[in-house]
Amino acid sequence: MKGDKLYIFLFLAPAFAVTGVFLxxxxxxxxxxxxxxxDGFFNSTFVGxxxxxxxxxxxxxxxxxxxxxxxxxxxxxxxxxxxxILAIMVNSITKGxxxxxxTFFFPIVISGAAIGLLFTLxxxxxxxxxxxxxxxLGFERVLWLTEQSSLYMxxxxxxxxYVGFYFVILLTAIQKIPNDFYEAAQLEGITGMQKMFxxxxxxxxxxxxxxxxxxxxxxxxxxxLVYIITKGGPANSSEVLGTYMYQKAFQDSAMGYGATLAxxxxxxxxxxxxxxxxxxxxxxxxx
Amino acid sequence: MRKFKWSLLLALLFVVIGLAxxxxxxxxxxxxxxxxxxxxxxxxxxxxxxxxxxxxxxVTTMAxxxxxxxxxxxxxxDFQEENPNIKIENDSQSADAGTIRTKVNTDxxxxxxxxxxxxxxxxxxxxxxxxxxxxxxxxAEGVDLSGYNSMxxxxxxxxxxxxxxxxxxxxxxxxxxxxxxxEHGVEIPTTWEQYEAAIEKFAETDIVPIAASTEDSYYxxxxxxxxxxxxxxxxxDLADKKEAWSEGLNNIKKHADMGAFTPDAATIDLALAxxxxxxxxxxxxxxxxxxxxxxxxxGMGEDVTVLPMPVYAEGGETGELVGGASQGWFISxxxxxxxxxxxxxxxxxxxxxxxxxxxxxxxxTGQPPAKGELSDxxxxxxxxxxxxxxxPSVALPINDRIYPESFTHLRTSVPEIVSGDKxxxxxxxxxxxxAK
Numbered sequence: 001m002k003g004d005k006l007y008i009f010l011f012l013a014p015a016f017a018v019t020g021v022f023l024x025x026x027x028x029x030x031x032x033x034x035x036x037x038x039d040g041f042f043n044s045t046f047v048g049x050x051x052x053x054x055x056x057x058x059x060x061x062x063x064x065x066x067x068x069x070x071x072x073x074x075x076x077x078x079x080x081x082x083x084x085i086l087a088i089m090v091n092s093i094t095k096g097x098x099x100x101x102x103t104f105f106f107p108i109v110i111s112g113a114a115i116g117l118l119f120t121l122x123x124x125x126x127x128x129x130x131x132x133x134x135x136x137l138g139f140e141r142v143l144w145l146t147e148q149s150s151l152y153m154x155x156x157x158x159x160x161x162y163v164g165f166y167f168v169i170l171l172t173a174i175q176k177i178p179n180d181f182y183e184a185a186q187l188e189g190i191t192g193m194q195k196m197f198x199x200x201x202x203x204x205x206x207x208x209x210x211x212x213x214x215x216x217x218x219x220x221x222x223x224x225l226v227y228i229i230t231k232g233g234p235a236n237s238s239e240v241l242g243t244y245m246y247q248k249a250f251q252d253s254a255m256g257y258g259a260t261l262a263x264x265x266x267x268x269x270x271x272x273x274x275x276x277x278x279x280x281x282x283x284x285x286x287x
Numbered sequence: 288m289r290k291f292k293w294s295l296l297l298a299l300l301f302v303v304i305g306l307a308x309x310x311x312x313x314x315x316x317x318x319x320x321x322x323x324x325x326x327x328x329x330x331x332x333x334x335x336x337x338x339x340x341x342x343x344x345x346v347t348t349m350a351x352x353x354x355x356x357x358x359x360x361x362x363x364x365d366f367q368e369e370n371p372n373i374k375i376e377n378d379s380q381s382a383d384a385g386t387i388r389t390k391v392n393t394d395x396x397x398x399x400x401x402x403x404x405x406x407x408x409x410x411x412x413x414x415x416x417x418x419x420x421x422x423x424x425x426x427a428e429g430v431d432l433s434g435y436n437s438m439x440x441x442x443x444x445x446x447x448x449x450x451x452x453x454x455x456x457x458x459x460x461x462x463x464x465x466x467x468x469x470e471h472g473v474e475i476p477t478t479w480e481q482y483e484a485a486i487e488k489f490a491e492t493d494i495v496p497i498a499a500s501t502e503d504s505y506y507x508x509x510x511x512x513x514x515x516x517x518x519x520x521x522x523x524d525l526a527d528k529k530e531a532w533s534e535g536l537n538n539i540k541k542h543a544d545m546g547a548f549t550p551d552a553a554t555i556d557l558a559l560a561x562x563x564x565x566x567x568x569x570x571x572x573x574x575x576x577x578x579x580x581x582x583x584x585x586g587m588g589e590d591v592t593v594l595p596m597p598v599y600a601e602g603g604e605t606g607e608l609v610g611g612a613s614q615g616w617f618i619s620x621x622x623x624x625x626x627x628x629x630x631x632x633x634x635x636x637x638x639x640x641x642x643x644x645x646x647x648x649x650x651x652t653g654q655p656p657a658k659g660e661l662s663d664x665x666x667x668x669x670x671x672x673x674x675x676x677x678x679p680s681v682a683l684p685i686n687d688r689i690y691p692e693s694f695t696h697l698r699t700s701v702p703e704i705v706s707g708d709k710x711x712x713x714x715x716x717x718x719x720x721x722a723k
Contacts, residue, residue, distance in 0.1 A: 234502060253692075
């Protein structure tokens, strides 16, 4: 037993070392930097909690926080919701299931940057795909990215990008449900919708919970799609915490304040993951 | 089984030791290199200096899409051929997206500075200069600063010293598609009134008057402030809160309301704005002299001319330009003080800043050189060079001299000014507050 512990320690040591050097150490450094007014390199002044006070009074940061939470809501409802519907539909067909599986999973393999560029061209006012179609059909051009619409317009590719990921998880979970359950239910005269709500969903609830936690925490990492499509604009209307942190730390050379925003993102991520786990805690369904 | 466990344990230990050794090896070799180099330096001062091999690392922005990249590498190859004992590592990186700033700052703060560097001698270099990381060129032994035009003097910092030697200058201005102006019977705008008339006339057509991104509005902001205040106000400190600055910002809204920009100007970026101009869907664009490369590639250089921003302010004069030389060659103090490297670094510096090299690199970009002149220029490029030559005054862009957060605020607030949510005065007030 003692020997086993030694092996456990030895095998885990490289992983701990790598995590420590590349994750925990930079994070501690990041926390320290949040107490400085600094460009991260040569100009550095200790300012105590000034960056945190600024964060509390920063309207753009507040807007970015609410935008991130709003995106989180859309992502959770639509990414997991659409993925669930698609998974149930694909599971119920026998022919062409492979084709749909590949098609729905496909956006995952495209990088966020490429999808961002793709949607930039789709939304473009003068030469974009949508407006070209409208003009050809005899309609007026539409300004797709406005202060009112920009957040929805970045939510669409964000949702599309990751639906396939949750679709695969949920499809696998559904396919693991033994057929006996459905056969027994069929003998009891269960209908299609009842089968979905009373049988399928309760039996995959733990996988759904995982998907929801992943969707919620994943939203805090959203950066490249928003950055490429709107750069957080117009007038900060689609600013999210990731883009605002990048702007402050790397474009404005305000690394200290950027670090403060990074701390907020981490704290928010951990809190949301913890709260979601608590709220969704339910006895595991076994079969 | 027990034997197997022990072999596994041993194997793992070897891997760990191997990894640790690799790490040490690298540091060790660097340390050894440095020691050897300095030892050699001492030896060579007594023996034969020119035979010792010296490795230099050069960081520049002449890479990626910069047309000077290829010529610069050729210049380095030529130098190495003449000096076989000097090996140069060209660690250039494109200036796009500002990653070069992070690279240079990281290099200098981690004691891994390049020996020579072609970098921004603007607010970006403040930290390096204050920390004494780069050499005062006027006091550096062997450094030749002769033959420069006025661009050298523009490099003088507030402390009175020159730390960077310029390569070539740039200018910004109003690029105008002459062909579209002719086709639509619009006068080329040399006055503020003509400029506004051109906006009005093109707004009635399918052609966008000015291709611009209001979110990425660097050049628009600069030129509107210059037009409203002339050079005296343009070069004032941000803290002075000059009225001309807020007036300039408010003029952007006035012109946007007249239909000067595309309806999506707040969400397109500079690249898309440039595309509008290059596809002849826009009549004017505010850009810098580096834009000629793209225009030539698009085969429309001859259809385009560059004009100075029409200045309407009292005391101002049309012809005043945003421009200068914001980049220059720096020598790192660490390298200069290293006896083994000093001669090689100074020699390479003098080679790179010789008139022959400067003109050779400037030929590739079409920019006005800091020494000598370019010959056989096409008319449109020559017109740009003449603008600089005849300018009553030339000043660096605003973002080269003010706190970055303040400029970002000015720039990214333009969509809100255009939509009427903020006024120029409010935006300026906040920008000043940010700089404190």
